[in-house]
Amino acid sequence: MDAGDDLIDGRYRVVRRLGFGGMATVFLADDERLHRPVALKRMHPAIGSGVAERFDREAKLGASMDHPCFVKVYDVLADDEQVTIVMEYVEGETLEEILREGSLEPVRALATLRALADALDHAHRLGVIHRDVKPSNVLVRRDGAVKLADLGIATSADTTRITTSGTQLGSVAYMAPEQLEGKEASTATDVWGLGTVAFEVLGGRRARTATSPMGVVHQVANEPAPDLRDVRPGTPPEAAEVLKQAMALPPEERPGSAGELVDTLEHAFASDPHEDEPTREAEPEPDRGLKTRTPPLPVPSPSPGATRSTPQPHLKRRTRRVPAVAALALAAAAIAGVVVLATSLDEPAPAPESTPRAPAAKAAPTPRRESPARAVRDFYERAAADDYEGAYRLAGPGARSQLGTFDSFRGTFDTLQSVEFQEASVQERTADRATVNIATTALHTDRTDNCRGSVELNGREGRDWRIARLNIDCG
Numbered sequence: 001m002d003a004g005d006d007l008i009d010g011r012y013r014v015v016r017r018l019g020f021g022g023m024a025t026v027f028l029a030d031d032e033r034l035h036r037p038v039a040l041k042r043m044h045p046a047i048g049s050g051v052a053e054r055f056d057r058e059a060k061l062g063a064s065m066d067h068p069c070f071v072k073v074y075d076v077l078a079d080d081e082q083v084t085i086v087m088e089y090v091e092g093e094t095l096e097e098i099l100r101e102g103s104l105e106p107v108r109a110l111a112t113l114r115a116l117a118d119a120l121d122h123a124h125r126l127g128v129i130h131r132d133v134k135p136s137n138v139l140v141r142r143d144g145a146v147k148l149a150d151l152g153i154a155t156s157a158d159t160t161r162i163t164t165s166g167t168q169l170g171s172v173a174y175m176a177p178e179q180l181e182g183k184e185a186s187t188a189t190d191v192w193g194l195g196t197v198a199f200e201v202l203g204g205r206r207a208r209t210a211t212s213p214m215g216v217v218h219q220v221a222n223e224p225a226p227d228l229r230d231v232r233p234g235t236p237p238e239a240a241e242v243l244k245q246a247m248a249l250p251p252e253e254r255p256g257s258a259g260e261l262v263d264t265l266e267h268a269f270a271s272d273p274h275e276d277e278p279t280r281e282a283e284p285e286p287d288r289g290l291k292t293r294t295p296p297l298p299v300p301s302p303s304p305g306a307t308r309s310t311p312q313p314h315l316k317r318r319t320r321r322v323p324a325v326a327a328l329a330l331a332a333a334a335i336a337g338v339v340v341l342a343t344s345l346d347e348p349a350p351a352p353e354s355t356p357r358a359p360a361a362k363a364a365p366t367p368r369r370e371s372p373a374r375a376v377r378d379f380y381e382r383a384a385a386d387d388y389e390g391a392y393r394l395a396g397p398g399a400r401s402q403l404g405t406f407d408s409f410r411g412t413f414d415t416l417q418s419v420e421f422q423e424a425s426v427q428e429r430t431a432d433r434a435t436v437n438i439a440t441t442a443l444h445t446d447r448t449d450n451c452r453g454s455v456e457l458n459g460r461e462g463r464d465w466r467i468a469r470l471n472i473d474c475g
Contacts, residue, residue: 092140115148
Protein backbone atom coordinates (compact mmCIF):
# COMPACT_ATOMS: atom_id res chain seq x y z
CA MET A 1 0.00 0.00 0.00
CA ASP A 2 1.35 3.43 -0.93
CA ALA A 3 0.29 7.03 -0.59
CA GLY A 4 -2.40 7.87 -3.08
CA ASP A 5 -4.14 4.49 -2.90
CA ASP A 6 -7.95 4.43 -2.71
CA LEU A 7 -9.46 5.42 0.58
CA ILE A 8 -9.61 2.72 3.23
CA ASP A 9 -13.16 2.32 4.44
CA GLY A 10 -14.05 5.40 2.44
CA ARG A 11 -12.23 7.83 4.76
CA TYR A 12 -8.59 6.94 5.59
CA ARG A 13 -5.99 8.00 3.00
CA VAL A 14 -2.48 6.60 3.54
CA VAL A 15 0.31 9.17 3.79
CA ARG A 16 3.35 6.99 4.48
CA ARG A 17 4.54 3.84 6.23
CA LEU A 18 5.61 4.33 9.85
CA GLY A 19 6.80 0.86 10.79
CA PHE A 20 6.86 -2.81 9.87
CA GLY A 21 6.75 -5.92 12.03
CA GLY A 22 6.27 -9.65 11.79
CA MET A 23 2.47 -9.48 11.93
CA ALA A 24 1.51 -5.97 10.86
CA THR A 25 2.48 -2.74 9.15
CA VAL A 26 1.68 0.65 10.64
CA PHE A 27 0.80 3.58 8.37
CA LEU A 28 0.19 7.27 8.92
CA ALA A 29 -3.11 8.23 7.32
CA ASP A 30 -5.43 11.21 7.06
CA ASP A 31 -8.96 10.75 8.36
CA GLU A 32 -10.73 12.75 5.68
CA ARG A 33 -14.00 12.70 7.54
CA LEU A 34 -12.74 14.13 10.85
CA HIS A 35 -9.67 15.88 9.39
CA ARG A 36 -7.08 14.42 11.73
CA PRO A 37 -4.03 12.20 11.39
CA VAL A 38 -4.39 8.59 12.54
CA ALA A 39 -2.22 5.50 12.68
CA LEU A 40 -3.45 2.40 10.85
CA LYS A 41 -2.13 -0.94 12.10
CA ARG A 42 -2.88 -3.38 9.28
CA MET A 43 -2.44 -7.11 9.74
CA HIS A 44 -0.45 -8.77 6.98
CA PRO A 45 -2.67 -10.71 4.56
CA ALA A 46 -2.96 -14.47 4.95
CA ILE A 47 -1.67 -14.58 8.57
CA GLY A 48 -3.58 -17.18 10.56
CA SER A 49 -7.06 -16.68 11.96
CA GLY A 50 -5.65 -16.76 15.47
CA VAL A 51 -3.65 -13.61 14.74
CA ALA A 52 -6.72 -11.92 13.29
CA GLU A 53 -8.60 -12.77 16.46
CA ARG A 54 -5.72 -11.36 18.50
CA PHE A 55 -5.89 -8.12 16.49
CA ASP A 56 -9.60 -7.85 17.10
CA ARG A 57 -9.04 -8.37 20.81
CA GLU A 58 -6.26 -5.76 20.86
CA ALA A 59 -8.67 -3.22 19.38
CA LYS A 60 -11.35 -3.98 21.96
CA LEU A 61 -8.91 -3.85 24.87
CA GLY A 62 -7.40 -0.63 23.55
CA ALA A 63 -10.83 0.97 23.24
CA SER A 64 -11.57 0.05 26.86
CA MET A 65 -8.42 1.80 28.16
CA ASP A 66 -9.88 5.22 28.93
CA HIS A 67 -6.61 6.65 30.19
CA PRO A 68 -4.43 9.47 28.82
CA CYS A 69 -1.29 7.33 29.02
CA PHE A 70 -2.64 4.64 26.67
CA VAL A 71 -2.70 5.10 22.91
CA LYS A 72 -6.35 5.61 22.00
CA VAL A 73 -8.08 3.14 19.71
CA TYR A 74 -10.71 4.76 17.49
CA ASP A 75 -12.03 1.90 15.36
CA VAL A 76 -11.38 -1.58 14.00
CA LEU A 77 -11.95 -2.50 10.37
CA ALA A 78 -12.22 -6.08 9.15
CA ASP A 79 -12.73 -7.77 5.81
CA ASP A 80 -12.17 -11.28 4.51
CA GLU A 81 -8.38 -10.88 4.38
CA GLN A 82 -7.28 -8.23 6.85
CA VAL A 83 -7.94 -6.55 10.17
CA THR A 84 -6.99 -2.88 10.59
CA ILE A 85 -6.87 -1.02 13.89
CA VAL A 86 -7.39 2.74 13.68
CA MET A 87 -5.42 4.42 16.45
CA GLU A 88 -4.30 7.77 17.77
CA TYR A 89 -1.24 9.05 15.92
CA VAL A 90 1.55 9.91 18.39
CA GLU A 91 4.10 12.20 16.77
CA GLY A 92 7.41 11.81 18.53
CA GLU A 93 9.85 9.02 19.39
CA THR A 94 9.77 5.67 21.09
CA LEU A 95 11.52 5.38 24.44
CA GLU A 96 13.81 2.85 22.77
CA GLU A 97 14.99 5.53 20.35
CA ILE A 98 15.48 8.07 23.14
CA LEU A 99 17.55 5.61 25.18
CA ARG A 100 20.03 5.20 22.35
CA GLU A 101 21.43 8.53 23.56
CA GLY A 102 21.97 7.13 27.06
CA SER A 103 20.22 7.08 30.40
CA LEU A 104 17.78 9.77 31.53
CA GLU A 105 18.26 12.06 34.49
CA PRO A 106 16.21 10.92 37.50
CA VAL A 107 13.59 13.68 37.19
CA ARG A 108 12.82 12.80 33.57
CA ALA A 109 13.10 9.06 34.18
CA LEU A 110 10.66 9.22 37.11
CA ALA A 111 8.17 11.31 35.12
CA THR A 112 8.21 8.69 32.36
CA LEU A 113 7.93 5.78 34.80
CA ARG A 114 5.08 7.48 36.68
CA ALA A 115 3.07 7.77 33.45
CA LEU A 116 3.66 4.08 32.67
CA ALA A 117 2.76 3.05 36.22
CA ASP A 118 -0.49 5.03 36.07
CA ALA A 119 -1.39 3.34 32.76
CA LEU A 120 -0.57 -0.16 34.04
CA ASP A 121 -2.43 0.30 37.32
CA HIS A 122 -5.45 1.52 35.36
CA ALA A 123 -5.32 -1.58 33.15
CA HIS A 124 -4.89 -3.85 36.17
CA ARG A 125 -7.96 -2.37 37.84
CA LEU A 126 -9.86 -3.41 34.73
CA GLY A 127 -8.41 -6.92 34.88
CA VAL A 128 -6.07 -6.42 31.89
CA ILE A 129 -2.43 -7.56 31.92
CA HIS A 130 -0.28 -5.88 29.25
CA ARG A 131 2.44 -8.61 29.14
CA ASP A 132 4.72 -6.66 26.78
CA VAL A 133 6.09 -3.65 28.65
CA LYS A 134 9.27 -2.56 26.85
CA PRO A 135 10.82 0.69 25.57
CA SER A 136 9.72 0.14 21.96
CA ASN A 137 6.09 0.08 23.15
CA VAL A 138 6.45 3.43 24.94
CA LEU A 139 5.76 6.46 22.74
CA VAL A 140 6.91 9.91 23.82
CA ARG A 141 5.03 12.68 22.07
CA ARG A 142 6.87 15.88 21.10
CA ASP A 143 5.17 17.79 23.93
CA GLY A 144 6.44 15.20 26.44
CA ALA A 145 3.27 13.13 26.88
CA VAL A 146 4.03 9.44 27.47
CA LYS A 147 1.82 6.77 25.88
CA LEU A 148 1.87 2.99 26.32
CA ALA A 149 1.05 1.11 23.12
CA ASP A 150 0.51 -2.41 21.79
CA LEU A 151 -2.00 -4.51 23.67
CA GLY A 152 -1.53 -7.24 21.08
CA ILE A 153 -0.60 -9.95 23.57
CA ALA A 154 -2.47 -8.58 26.57
CA THR A 155 -4.83 -10.80 28.51
CA SER A 156 -7.97 -9.91 30.42
CA ALA A 157 -10.12 -11.71 32.91
CA ASP A 158 -13.02 -12.13 30.49
CA THR A 159 -11.15 -13.19 27.34
CA THR A 160 -9.68 -16.50 26.29
CA ARG A 161 -5.92 -16.58 26.09
CA ILE A 162 -4.92 -16.66 22.44
CA THR A 163 -1.39 -17.80 21.71
CA THR A 164 0.09 -20.33 19.38
CA SER A 165 0.99 -23.50 21.23
CA GLY A 166 4.62 -23.45 22.31
CA THR A 167 5.15 -19.85 21.17
CA GLN A 168 6.59 -17.17 23.42
CA LEU A 169 5.50 -13.67 22.44
CA GLY A 170 6.97 -10.33 23.38
CA SER A 171 10.60 -9.33 23.74
CA VAL A 172 12.62 -11.87 25.69
CA ALA A 173 14.86 -9.23 27.25
CA TYR A 174 11.86 -7.81 29.16
CA MET A 175 9.90 -11.01 29.83
CA ALA A 176 9.26 -12.19 33.38
CA PRO A 177 10.35 -15.71 34.43
CA GLU A 178 6.75 -16.95 34.48
CA GLN A 179 6.39 -15.91 30.84
CA LEU A 180 9.64 -17.67 29.91
CA GLU A 181 8.31 -20.82 31.56
CA GLY A 182 4.94 -20.55 29.81
CA LYS A 183 3.01 -19.92 33.02
CA GLU A 184 0.03 -17.61 33.51
CA ALA A 185 0.79 -13.89 33.62
CA SER A 186 -0.38 -11.62 36.42
CA THR A 187 -0.05 -8.00 37.46
CA ALA A 188 3.36 -8.98 38.86
CA THR A 189 4.41 -9.80 35.28
CA ASP A 190 3.89 -6.16 34.29
CA VAL A 191 5.72 -5.02 37.44
CA TRP A 192 8.73 -7.07 36.26
CA GLY A 193 8.50 -5.42 32.83
CA LEU A 194 8.32 -1.95 34.36
CA GLY A 195 11.27 -2.80 36.61
CA THR A 196 13.42 -3.75 33.61
CA VAL A 197 12.42 -0.52 31.84
CA ALA A 198 13.19 1.49 34.99
CA PHE A 199 16.64 -0.10 35.21
CA GLU A 200 17.31 0.82 31.59
CA VAL A 201 16.15 4.45 31.74
CA LEU A 202 18.19 5.05 34.91
CA GLY A 203 21.18 2.84 34.08
CA GLY A 204 21.61 3.35 30.35
CA ARG A 205 21.67 -0.34 29.48
CA ARG A 206 19.36 -3.32 29.62
CA ALA A 207 19.00 -5.22 32.85
CA ARG A 208 19.94 -8.43 31.07
CA THR A 209 22.80 -7.99 28.62
CA ALA A 210 22.97 -11.38 26.89
CA THR A 211 22.91 -11.17 23.10
CA SER A 212 20.62 -14.15 22.52
CA PRO A 213 17.28 -15.31 23.94
CA MET A 214 18.90 -18.40 25.44
CA GLY A 215 21.53 -16.19 27.05
CA VAL A 216 18.81 -14.04 28.65
CA VAL A 217 17.12 -17.11 30.07
CA HIS A 218 20.45 -18.34 31.44
CA GLN A 219 21.06 -14.98 33.14
CA VAL A 220 17.60 -14.94 34.69
CA ALA A 221 18.01 -18.49 36.00
CA ASN A 222 21.57 -18.28 37.26
CA GLU A 223 22.44 -14.68 38.08
CA PRO A 224 21.06 -12.38 40.75
CA ALA A 225 19.00 -9.39 39.72
CA PRO A 226 21.34 -6.60 38.55
CA ASP A 227 22.24 -3.77 40.91
CA LEU A 228 21.70 -0.28 39.49
CA ARG A 229 24.62 1.01 41.58
CA ASP A 230 26.99 -1.04 39.43
CA VAL A 231 26.12 1.02 36.33
CA ARG A 232 25.03 4.27 38.01
CA PRO A 233 27.28 5.00 41.01
CA GLY A 234 25.62 7.16 43.59
CA THR A 235 22.20 5.55 43.14
CA PRO A 236 20.25 5.65 46.43
CA PRO A 237 20.39 2.15 47.98
CA GLU A 238 16.60 2.11 48.35
CA ALA A 239 16.19 2.63 44.59
CA ALA A 240 18.63 -0.15 43.74
CA GLU A 241 16.93 -2.49 46.18
CA VAL A 242 13.38 -1.91 44.91
CA LEU A 243 14.52 -2.59 41.33
CA LYS A 244 16.02 -5.87 42.50
CA GLN A 245 12.69 -6.72 44.10
CA ALA A 246 10.83 -5.79 40.91
CA MET A 247 12.98 -8.39 39.14
CA ALA A 248 12.61 -11.06 41.85
CA LEU A 249 11.96 -14.53 40.42
CA PRO A 250 8.91 -15.31 42.61
CA PRO A 251 6.09 -12.94 41.56
CA GLU A 252 4.89 -12.57 45.15
CA GLU A 253 8.19 -10.95 46.16
CA ARG A 254 7.82 -8.05 43.72
CA PRO A 255 6.21 -4.70 44.66
CA GLY A 256 2.44 -5.03 44.89
CA SER A 257 1.71 -2.66 41.99
CA ALA A 258 3.40 -0.58 39.33
CA GLY A 259 2.52 2.53 41.31
CA GLU A 260 4.14 1.14 44.44
CA LEU A 261 7.36 0.53 42.53
CA VAL A 262 7.50 4.12 41.25
CA ASP A 263 6.42 5.53 44.62
CA THR A 264 9.44 3.89 46.21
CA LEU A 265 11.79 5.12 43.47
CA GLU A 266 10.48 8.67 43.92
CA HIS A 267 10.91 8.41 47.68
CA ALA A 268 14.46 7.12 47.27
CA PHE A 269 15.60 9.87 44.95
CA ALA A 270 13.77 12.56 46.94
CA SER A 271 15.66 11.45 50.05
CA ASP A 272 19.04 11.33 48.29
CA PRO A 273 21.33 14.04 49.71
CA HIS A 274 22.94 14.45 46.27
CA GLU A 275 19.60 15.73 44.98
CA ASP A 276 19.39 18.61 47.48
CA GLU A 277 20.86 21.33 45.29
CA PRO A 278 18.85 22.81 42.41
CA THR A 279 20.30 21.87 39.06
CA ARG A 280 21.23 24.52 36.54
CA GLU A 281 22.48 23.82 33.08
CA ALA A 282 25.19 26.06 31.68
CA GLU A 283 23.90 25.16 28.23
CA PRO A 284 20.43 24.08 27.12
CA GLU A 285 19.90 20.39 27.71
CA PRO A 286 19.35 18.24 24.60
CA ASP A 287 15.66 17.77 23.91
CA ARG A 288 14.79 14.13 24.58
CA GLY A 289 11.09 14.71 24.19
CA LEU A 290 10.41 14.50 27.92
CA LYS A 291 10.01 18.17 28.82
CA THR A 292 7.02 19.13 30.91
CA ARG A 293 5.13 22.35 30.38
CA THR A 294 3.98 23.94 33.61
CA PRO A 295 1.08 26.40 33.84
CA PRO A 296 1.56 29.70 35.73
CA LEU A 297 0.67 28.50 39.25
CA PRO A 298 -1.75 25.57 39.09
CA VAL A 299 -0.15 22.18 38.64
CA PRO A 300 -2.12 19.46 36.83
CA SER A 301 -3.86 16.93 39.01
CA PRO A 302 -3.19 13.23 38.40
CA SER A 303 -5.06 11.61 35.55
CA PRO A 304 -8.61 10.45 36.29
CA GLY A 305 -8.75 7.21 38.20
CA ALA A 306 -5.04 7.27 39.02
CA THR A 307 -4.18 6.20 42.53
CA ARG A 308 -1.07 6.28 44.63
CA SER A 309 -0.15 3.29 46.71
CA THR A 310 1.86 3.53 49.90
CA PRO A 311 5.55 2.86 49.21
CA GLN A 312 7.75 0.56 51.24
CA PRO A 313 10.58 2.87 52.26
CA HIS A 314 12.52 0.36 54.31
CA LEU A 315 13.03 -2.57 51.98
CA LYS A 316 14.35 -5.86 53.21
CA ARG A 317 16.73 -7.82 51.05
CA ARG A 318 14.82 -10.92 50.10
CA THR A 319 16.24 -14.39 49.81
CA ARG A 320 16.59 -15.29 46.17
CA ARG A 321 15.04 -18.59 45.29
CA VAL A 322 16.18 -19.93 41.94
CA PRO A 323 13.59 -22.10 40.16
CA ALA A 324 14.56 -25.34 38.55
CA VAL A 325 17.08 -24.52 35.85
CA ALA A 326 15.58 -27.29 33.76
CA ALA A 327 12.28 -25.42 33.43
CA LEU A 328 13.98 -22.30 32.15
CA ALA A 329 16.22 -24.37 29.91
CA LEU A 330 13.11 -25.77 28.24
CA ALA A 331 11.86 -22.21 27.91
CA ALA A 332 15.11 -21.29 26.18
CA ALA A 333 14.61 -24.06 23.66
CA ALA A 334 11.09 -22.86 22.94
CA ILE A 335 12.22 -19.26 22.58
CA ALA A 336 15.04 -20.14 20.23
CA GLY A 337 12.53 -21.14 17.56
CA VAL A 338 10.51 -17.95 17.70
CA VAL A 339 13.14 -15.22 17.88
CA VAL A 340 11.51 -13.58 14.85
CA LEU A 341 8.49 -12.75 17.02
CA ALA A 342 10.57 -10.96 19.63
CA THR A 343 10.63 -7.88 17.46
CA SER A 344 12.78 -5.66 19.65
CA LEU A 345 15.43 -8.05 20.91
CA ASP A 346 18.10 -6.16 19.00
CA GLU A 347 21.69 -7.02 19.63
CA PRO A 348 22.55 -4.82 22.61
CA ALA A 349 25.93 -3.19 22.94
CA PRO A 350 28.42 -5.07 25.10
CA ALA A 351 27.83 -4.45 28.77
CA PRO A 352 30.05 -1.72 30.21
CA GLU A 353 32.55 -2.82 32.78
CA SER A 354 31.16 -2.56 36.25
CA THR A 355 32.28 0.53 38.10
CA PRO A 356 33.50 -0.16 41.62
CA ARG A 357 30.87 0.97 44.03
CA ALA A 358 32.08 3.87 46.12
CA PRO A 359 31.07 3.91 49.77
CA ALA A 360 28.19 6.28 50.40
CA ALA A 361 29.25 9.54 51.97
CA LYS A 362 27.68 10.23 55.33
CA ALA A 363 25.69 13.43 55.23
CA ALA A 364 25.37 15.54 58.33
CA PRO A 365 21.94 15.00 59.86
CA THR A 366 19.45 17.75 59.11
CA PRO A 367 16.60 18.37 61.55
CA ARG A 368 13.22 17.55 60.07
CA ARG A 369 10.63 20.33 59.93
CA GLU A 370 8.06 20.12 62.68
CA SER A 371 5.16 19.89 60.23
CA PRO A 372 4.77 18.98 56.54
CA ALA A 373 2.28 21.86 56.37
CA ARG A 374 5.14 24.20 57.26
CA ALA A 375 7.18 22.81 54.34
CA VAL A 376 4.29 23.57 51.95
CA ARG A 377 4.00 27.11 53.28
CA ASP A 378 7.75 27.57 52.98
CA PHE A 379 7.69 26.39 49.37
CA TYR A 380 5.21 29.04 48.26
CA GLU A 381 6.41 31.79 50.59
CA ARG A 382 10.03 31.39 49.48
CA ALA A 383 8.95 31.56 45.84
CA ALA A 384 6.95 34.72 46.56
CA ALA A 385 10.02 36.21 48.26
CA ASP A 386 12.19 35.41 45.18
CA ASP A 387 14.11 32.73 47.10
CA TYR A 388 13.76 30.37 44.16
CA GLU A 389 16.67 28.15 45.15
CA GLY A 390 15.24 27.63 48.64
CA ALA A 391 11.81 26.84 47.21
CA TYR A 392 13.14 24.47 44.54
CA ARG A 393 15.21 22.64 47.14
CA LEU A 394 11.97 21.69 48.89
CA ALA A 395 10.74 19.90 45.73
CA GLY A 396 11.64 16.25 45.27
CA PRO A 397 12.00 14.50 41.88
CA GLY A 398 8.25 13.90 41.50
CA ALA A 399 7.44 17.59 41.96
CA ARG A 400 10.39 18.65 39.81
CA SER A 401 9.05 16.52 36.96
CA GLN A 402 5.93 18.70 37.13
CA LEU A 403 7.76 22.00 37.61
CA GLY A 404 10.50 21.44 35.03
CA THR A 405 14.12 22.61 35.30
CA PHE A 406 15.18 25.20 37.85
CA ASP A 407 15.15 27.96 35.23
CA SER A 408 11.65 27.08 34.03
CA PHE A 409 10.47 26.90 37.66
CA ARG A 410 11.86 30.37 38.32
CA GLY A 411 10.21 31.67 35.16
CA THR A 412 6.88 30.20 36.25
CA PHE A 413 6.94 31.82 39.68
CA ASP A 414 8.60 35.14 38.90
CA THR A 415 5.21 36.92 38.71
CA LEU A 416 4.21 35.72 42.19
CA GLN A 417 4.27 38.58 44.71
CA SER A 418 2.56 37.12 47.76
CA VAL A 419 0.52 34.12 48.83
CA GLU A 420 -2.07 33.99 51.60
CA PHE A 421 -3.10 30.64 53.08
CA GLN A 422 -6.74 30.12 54.04
CA GLU A 423 -5.93 26.47 54.80
CA ALA A 424 -2.82 24.32 55.21
CA SER A 425 -3.89 21.25 57.13
CA VAL A 426 -2.35 17.79 57.32
CA GLN A 427 -4.89 15.33 55.94
CA GLU A 428 -2.81 12.14 56.22
CA ARG A 429 0.59 11.45 57.74
CA THR A 430 2.85 8.47 58.31
CA ALA A 431 6.49 8.30 59.32
CA ASP A 432 7.66 9.08 55.79
CA ARG A 433 4.66 10.42 53.82
CA ALA A 434 2.08 13.14 54.30
CA THR A 435 -0.75 14.84 52.42
CA VAL A 436 -1.54 18.49 53.11
CA ASN A 437 -4.77 20.15 51.96
CA ILE A 438 -4.35 23.79 51.01
CA ALA A 439 -6.43 26.78 49.95
CA THR A 440 -4.57 29.93 48.92
CA THR A 441 -4.95 33.34 47.36
CA ALA A 442 -1.89 34.05 45.20
CA LEU A 443 -1.27 37.63 44.12
CA HIS A 444 0.68 37.93 40.86
CA THR A 445 1.84 41.00 39.01
CA ASP A 446 -0.84 40.38 36.38
CA ARG A 447 -3.60 38.43 38.14
CA THR A 448 -4.93 36.91 41.36
CA ASP A 449 -5.36 33.14 41.62
CA ASN A 450 -7.58 31.35 44.10
CA CYS A 451 -6.13 27.86 44.43
CA ARG A 452 -7.28 24.73 46.22
CA GLY A 453 -6.05 21.14 46.33
CA SER A 454 -3.55 18.86 48.03
CA VAL A 455 0.20 18.47 48.24
CA GLU A 456 1.89 15.08 48.72
CA LEU A 457 5.20 15.03 50.63
CA ASN A 458 7.94 12.54 51.36
CA GLY A 459 10.15 12.58 54.44
CA ARG A 460 12.74 10.55 56.25
CA GLU A 461 14.07 10.63 59.78
CA GLY A 462 16.70 13.31 60.14
CA ARG A 463 15.80 15.09 56.89
CA ASP A 464 13.37 17.76 55.75
CA TRP A 465 9.96 17.06 54.31
CA ARG A 466 10.05 17.43 50.54
CA ILE A 467 7.19 17.92 48.11
CA ALA A 468 6.50 14.84 46.02
CA ARG A 469 3.48 15.98 43.98
CA LEU A 470 1.29 19.05 43.60
CA ASN A 471 -2.41 18.43 42.90
CA ILE A 472 -3.67 22.00 42.71
CA ASP A 473 -6.45 23.72 40.74
CA CYS A 474 -6.51 27.50 40.44
CA GLY A 475 -9.11 29.87 39.10
